[in-house]
Amino acid sequence: MEMRGVYVSFGPGREVLDNVSFKVGKGLFTCLCGPSGSGKSTIINILAGYMHLDIGECLMDGKAVVGPGKDRLVVFQETALLPWKTLWENTIYGPMVQGKDLMEIADNAEYLINLVGLTGFEDRYPNQLSGGMQRRAELIRALINEPKVLLMDEPFRGLDAMTREIMQEHITKIFEETGVSILFITAELEEAIFLGDKVYFLTARPGRIKKEMDIDLPRPRKFDHLASQKFLDLQREAIKTIYEESQKAFSVLLKGEQRG
Amino acid sequence: MKKPSYENAVVYRKYSAFQRISKKTYQGVFNASNLRKILSLAAAIILWHVFSEYKIPPLGRVSTPYEVLQEAIRFVPTKTFLWCAIFSSGRVFVGFFAGCVIGIPMGLFMGWKRHVKNVAFPVFELIRPIPLLSWIPLSVLMFPLTEVSIVFLLFLAAWMPSVINTMLGVENVPASYVNGALSLGSKPIDILWHVILPGALPSIFTGMAIGIGFEWAACVAAEMLAGGFGLGYMLWEAYVFNVYPRIILSMFAIGVTGYLFAAVVRAVGLQMTRWRQLY
Numbered sequence: 104m105e106m107r108g109v110y111v112s113f114g115p116g117r118e119v120l121d122n123v124s125f126k127v128g129k130g131l132f133t134c135l136c137g138p139s140g141s142g143k144s145t146i147i148n149i150l151a152g153y154m155h156l157d158i159g160e161c162l163m164d165g166k167a168v169v170g171p172g173k174d175r176l177v178v179f180q181e182t183a184l185l186p187w188k189t190l191w192e193n194t195i196y197g198p199m200v201q202g203k204d205l206m207e208i209a210d211n212a213e214y215l216i217n218l219v220g221l222t223g224f225e226d227r228y229p230n231q232l233s234g235g236m237q238r239r240a241e242l243i244r245a246l247i248n249e250p251k252v253l254l255m256d257e258p259f260r261g262l263d264a265m266t267r268e269i270m271q272e273h274i275t276k277i278f279e280e281t282g283v284s285i286l287f288i289t290a291e292l293e294e295a296i297f298l299g300d301k302v303y304f305l306t307a308r309p310g311r312i313k314k315e316m317d318i319d320l321p322r323p324r325k326f327d328h329l330a331s332q333k334f335l336d337l338q339r340e341a342i343k344t345i346y347e348e349s350q351k352a353f354s355v356l357l358k359g360e361q362r363g
Numbered sequence: 364m365k366k367p368s369y370e371n372a373v374v375y376r377k378y379s380a381f382q383r384i385s386k387k388t389y390q391g392v393f394n395a396s397n398l399r400k401i402l403s404l405a406a407a408i409i410l411w412h413v414f415s416e417y418k419i420p421p422l423g424r425v426s427t428p429y430e431v432l433q434e435a436i437r438f439v440p441t442k443t444f445l446w447c448a449i450f451s452s453g454r455v456f457v458g459f460f461a462g463c464v465i466g467i468p469m470g471l472f473m474g475w476k477r478h479v480k481n482v483a484f485p486v487f488e489l490i491r492p493i494p495l496l497s498w499i500p501l502s503v504l505m506f507p508l509t510e511v512s513i514v515f516l517l518f519l520a521a522w523m524p525s526v527i528n529t530m531l532g533v534e535n536v537p538a539s540y541v542n543g544a545l546s547l548g549s550k551p552i553d554i555l556w557h558v559i560l561p562g563a564l565p566s567i568f569t570g571m572a573i574g575i576g577f578e579w580a581a582c583v584a585a586e587m588l589a590g591g592f593g594l595g596y597m598l599w600e601a602y603v604f605n606v607y608p609r610i611i612l613s614m615f616a617i618g619v620t621g622y623l624f625a626a627v628v629r630a631v632g633l634q635m636t637r638w639r640q641l642y
Contacts, residue, residue: 151542151546152546153542170545171542171545171546172546172548173546173547173548175546176546176547177542177543177546179539179543181539183537183539183540183542183543185540185544185557185558185561185562186638187561187562187564187636187638188557188561196544196547196557197547197548200544200547200548200549200550200553200557201547201548228638228641230638230641231641244547248547248548
């Protein structure tokens with residue numbers, strides 16, 4: 104997937120994205136890092152096809168994106184699992200409405216549920232599952248459709264540190280096994296560097312791509328890589344980049360408070 | 364502070380399951396909360412009796428509880444009473460059914476498509492504040508048959524809350540659910556059936572429960588005026604023919620039937636939205 108020269112504004116003085124161009128490489132884990140309010144969710148909305156683009160291009164395999172589709176699936180921040188369906192029904196929803204064969208769907212669904220460790224919870228409703236489990240359920244709901252690109256909008260936000268680590272492990276495992284292209288939006292630097300092959304840094308509003316960083320840590324990623332010298336170097340670089348932007352974003356907030 | 368002793372624990376285990384369950388049931392029934400509830404009911408009835416027996420205003424000419432009870436024993440088993448109840452219930456059911464069958468799809472469309480809402484909503488919002496009972500003269504003019512005019516009134520009573528609650532229910536379905544379902548390749552009919560309808564179902568049932576309440580109020584009023592059979596007519600007739608205990612009896616009968624209908628609607632609603640009670 105690719106975005107070229109995208110400019111989005113919700114009105115005078117409310118520019119959200121300014122000349123944003125980046126690529127989600129095929130088979131790569133791309134991370135997008137930026138302070139809050141820098142238009143990250145807008146990027147996801149455009150890539151997924153929920154929002155119409157006026158200036159700039161958004162391409163998928165060279166063709167323009169016009170609307171939602173099952174080749175680009177989204178995992179949201181707040182859960183979008185349908186609360187009136189059980190875990191099983193939610194998982195098989197995609198293939199079911201596409202009219203696939205039920206036996207095949209059942210096999211795939213079982214495999215994925217085992218993969219993320221949710222066996223035995225198929226008959227639970229989403230509000231009976233913990234936060235981490237809901238995220239995993241959303242993951243497999245997207246994965247069962249074998250999308251080309253997985254768009255994840257701060258999916259681990261609000262999870263406690265231990266659950267977050269487990270989820271990072273899971274997503275790395277899934278990425279390394281299925282080879283799906285992932286665009287992962289996060290505000291956590293370490294997460295972006297640990298998970299990604301390539302990290303883009305966004306500025307504060309209006310969002311621009313400030314820096315592009317290639318992560319050359321070896322795959323499969325393990326937690327001891329977090330202590331390696333390379334990781335620390337990358338982290339230092341990233342902190343330098345993002346620090347100024349966070350300051351800018353914060354001062355905008357303060358100014359806003361003073362005014363109103 | 365008493366030292367925790369293991370003897371007590373051992374003694375508890377010596378009770379059989381049956382004994383423990385009966386002890387719990389006993390405590391569940393004969394406890395302070397229930398005692399207060401029963402005492403307050405008894406106090407209300409005693410107050411009623413005292414006021415009506417000794418002609419204290421405003422209950423000076425109102426029948427005493429004992430008279431109502433006698434009338435009940437005499438009148439409830441009769442065929443007239445049964446027919447009245449059945450007739451009123453039948454009317455309410457028909458009106459409710461018509462109101463919901465027309466109102467719910469209409470509300471669904473209005474919530475789902477903005478254009479439909481822009482067309483239908485202004486007229487609807489003009490009609491809605493008009494009190495139901497003021498529709499009676501118009502209803503009688505429009506439908507020469509008494510029965511149809513009453514059922515029209517009942518239809519209106521159920522229709523208006525259905526439309527508005529369904530519409531609000533649809534509008535309250537979070538956009539992320541719809542977006543997620545669209546991405547997964549749903550066609551519009553799938554979105555309607557799997558996302559919008561279940562999401563709006565709690566509001567739909569709220570609308571139905573409200574509608575039932577309005578229904579009964581409208582039914583009683585319409586029957587009092589238009590006559591024929593029915594619990595409302597029975598109430599009015601009791602007043603006109605000076606069978607005063609029957610007035611209160613009719614009121615209780617209307618209350619009980621109304622409660623039963625509403626309870627059924629609520630129970631069906633709870634059954635169909637099980638996912639909200641789980642945690």
